[in-house]
Amino acid sequence: MSKLFIEAKRNSPEINFDNTSGIYTIKGNSFQEDSTQFYNNILDWVEQNSFPKTTKFIFTLDYISSRSVANLYQLVEKIAEHKKSGGEVEIIWEYEADEDNILGVGEKFQTLSGLSFKFKEIAPE
Amino acid sequence: MDNNQIQDSVLEKYYSTIDAIKSKNGKVILSFIGNVNSDLITSSTYLLENYFNTNFPFSKLKNKIIISCIEIIQNIMENSPKEDEIKQNSFIVVGHVGEDIILQSFNLCEKENYARLKEYIKDIESKSKAKLETLYKKNLKDYSMSKAKSGLGLYTVAINSTTKPIFEIAAITDNYYSVNITITIKNE
Numbered sequence: 389m390s391k392l393f394i395e396a397k398r399n400s401p402e403i404n405f406d407n408t409s410g411i412y413t414i415k416g417n418s419f420q421e422d423s424t425q426f427y428n429n430i431l432d433w434v435e436q437n438s439f440p441k442t443t444k445f446i447f448t449l450d451y452i453s454s455r456s457v458a459n460l461y462q463l464v465e466k467i468a469e470h471k472k473s474g475g476e477v478e479i480i481w482e483y484e485a486d487e488d489n490i491l492g493v494g495e496k497f498q499t500l501s502g503l504s505f506k507f508k509e510i511a512p513e
Numbered sequence: 514m515d516n517n518q519i520q521d522s523v524l525e526k527y528y529s530t531i532d533a534i535k536s537k538n539g540k541v542i543l544s545f546i547g548n549v550n551s552d553l554i555t556s557s558t559y560l561l562e563n564y565f566n567t568n569f570p571f572s573k574l575k576n577k578i579i580i581s582c583i584e585i586i587q588n589i590m591e592n593s594p595k596e597d598e599i600k601q602n603s604f605i606v607v608g609h610v611g612e613d614i615i616l617q618s619f620n621l622c623e624k625e626n627y628a629r630l631k632e633y634i635k636d637i638e639s640k641s642k643a644k645l646e647t648l649y650k651k652n653l654k655d656y657s658m659s660k661a662k663s664g665l666g667l668y669t670v671a672i673n674s675t676t677k678p679i680f681e682i683a684a685i686t687d688n689y690y691s692v693n694i695t696i697t698i699k700n701e
Contacts, residue, residue: 398555419558419583421551421590451558451576453583454665458656487576489673500654512571 392433400426401449405433410440415448418456427459431466439470448482448510449490457493461500468501481505484512514686516598522685523602523619526693530606530617539610543582546604548597549589549620553605557582561607568609574700577673578614581696582607584666589620591666592630592692599689612700613675621689627682630692633664634680637671645672667694675699 396402401416420426445467452460471477481494491507498505514522527546534541542564543557558579565575585605593600603620622630637645649668656665671678674696681693 398558399551417558419554419587421554421587451579451583453580453587454669455587458653458665461653461656486571486573488573489576489580496650496653500650 390437392430392437394430403430405430407437407440410443411446412443413446413448414460415446417451418449418460419451419453420456423453423455423459427456427462431462434463434466439467439475441474442476443467443470444478444480446480446482447494449493450484450487452490452493461497464497464501464503468503471503477503479503479505480508482508482510485509486512519599519602519621519685519689523604523691526619527604527606530604530619531608534606534608534610534615537610539608539615541606541608542614543605543607545606548601549586549593549603549605551586551590554583554586557586557605569700572700574614574698577698578607578616581616581670581673581698584670585616585618585694585696588666588670588694589618592622592626593620594623594689614698614700615695616698617693617695619691619693621685622682622692624688624690627690631682633667634682637667637678638680642672670694670696673698675701 390407392403392405394403396416399417400420401414401418404413406412467477467479483490483494494505494507524546531541531544543560545553561579561582562575565572565578569575589603589605593603599621605618608615640648645668649665649672652664652668676697679695683691685691
């Protein structure tokens, strides 16, 4: 299975992971009650479908709960492992100009993981 | 105090919270009393988003308020007793007074959870925002290794609050404590 697609809901993000193109996007809100289960399913998919050598991750998050932040960070650690084992990783972290929180989450992920993030300001929707 | 008396006392507290906002010529943006669940998070975010898009366009306030509201509701869901008739004694009120947005929550917690919650709150109260940011990062890292409870929720609330958050915990029966949280976020 080279693709993982999960449709966005009001409280959970759209997941579009494509091992063929090496592009992985997470877009939307993330404050679902079953956040751990939601991200565990994604982590399981990542375990079963190794990343290709060249990868690009695009995060475009809106409202994210602390529980989702903790769960999402586990994915970031998987990305860091991929990089350590020789993978090429590009991470784009998009945030709206008026949202310090989302930018702050990305900055924390960058500091903790040691990965390099490209922060990109986007216009509010 | 029996269940009916608990309900009466929570209702009184709820209305006095609303009256306190109105008495300062403030506006109640959101108020809910009852069984707090994840549906409330979804409806609250819609409501707050509309309010802030209309009244504070391009302000950094919206995201802080919505995230804090999500965390406060999730905190109630996590710490409230499981029995429906007890769990329904919870409320959340979001008010707009001058340049301040005030979020207040109330819920009951069981005696066995009191010590853990009290310790967590004491820890938050004793730390500056900078220290809370450091602790947040540490817990985030620890969570990824142990998958233990992240405990980031009230850190987020305290970091977002412009003034020191107010936490009040009091015994209301032999088995239950009331937990009252108030945070103020200024439009800066």
